[in-house]
Amino acid sequence: MTSQATRLPWLVLVVVALVGSVIGIASPADAASAPVGVGLFDPATGRWEIRSLVGQQHSFYFGIPGDYPLIGDWDCDGDETPGVYRQSDASVYLRNSTETGIADVTYVYGIPGDIPLAGDFNDDGCDTVSVYRPGTGQVFIINQLGSDGQPLGAADLAYWFGVPGDRPFVGDFDGDGIDTIGVQRLGGAGIFVRQSHTTGPADASAFFSTEEDRFVAGDWRGDGLDHPAFFTSFEATFHFIEFEGSWPPHPDVSFGEPGWLPVAGDFELPPLPTVALPDLRGMTQLEARQTMDAVAIETGVFVSLVTEYVVSSENAWNLIVTTSPPVGTEVAAFSEVTIFVGTPSGP
DSSP states (O other), X not given: OXXXXXXXXXXXXXXXXXXXXXXXXXXXXXXXXXXXXXXEEETTTTEEEEEETTSOEXXXXXXXXXXXXXXXXTTSSSOBEEEEEETTTTEEEEOSSSSXXXXXXXXXXXXXXXXXXXXXXXXXXXXEEEEEETTTTEEEEOOSOOOTTOBOOOOSEEEEOSOTTOEEEEEOSSSSSXXXXXXXXXXXXXXXXXXXXXXXXXXXXXXXXXXXXXXXEEOTTSSSOOEEEEEETTTTEXXXXXXXXXXXXXXXXXXXXXXXXXXXXXXXXXOOOEEEOOOOTTOBHHHHHHHHHHHHHHHSOOEEEEESSOOOBTTBTTBOOOOSSOTTOEEEOSSEEEEEEOOOSOO
């Protein structure tokens, strides 16, 4: 026998991200409070694709083929924007917006062949560009940016971590506000993380990896603690790791193309379009679908109506009689808003 609770009409709104994961009801405020995301740089064209973990995506061009991508808060405004490191001559090019354009800051740091490291290495709220020397396993940390295309001075800190040939990444792995270094050891040996800017053994490590995997780190759950993720090139997919294992990792995110280089950060993304939900009561399933399609065309927030069942009343079997959330609720479109109409209220 069907219970009274299951017979009540209902309407549930969910936001479905590009990867197909159900995220929940979203508003513009929700979107602004969770900006951490992942991105990709196409080293063949200089094209960037950045994406929040709830699905908002943005593309632009910065850099030239062969550059190495960076993400950081170069002007200390709380938003992380792109940079590139030109390994052929150790040049740094930084931009203060996520739009196509020329560099706002240029200078030289390190030597040709160094691998750039972007992060807040002294907890001052500003990101800088340091380098990892893959031939020796040395880290050279500097807490300022250069200018005018000129060489920058000597490192503030220099130490060894990892072994020659390791591939570095950066994150705040202990939540103290200071970014430190992790390395991926090629040949499947795994990843190793150091939580201070000193020579010494790893403070944390995790599983094997393949040479095609490339690691980044980010605060995926918004608690101030960074965890690794790796981009698997042949799948064009990000996979997320939790060091302590107390939380399930974020679901995989698939986008981009094989061969692109991953980044992660608190991106500056364009404002999200929003739409207020219309009143669907009294409409048939077909009318509701046509209404939501018209909203999508008019606003650019592409909303689709998917009905599992038709909400009804005793006297109007094919009519929607109630909605939840309330009519007029504003939702932000990250990729697709899907409305599911609930079980019939009739016998």
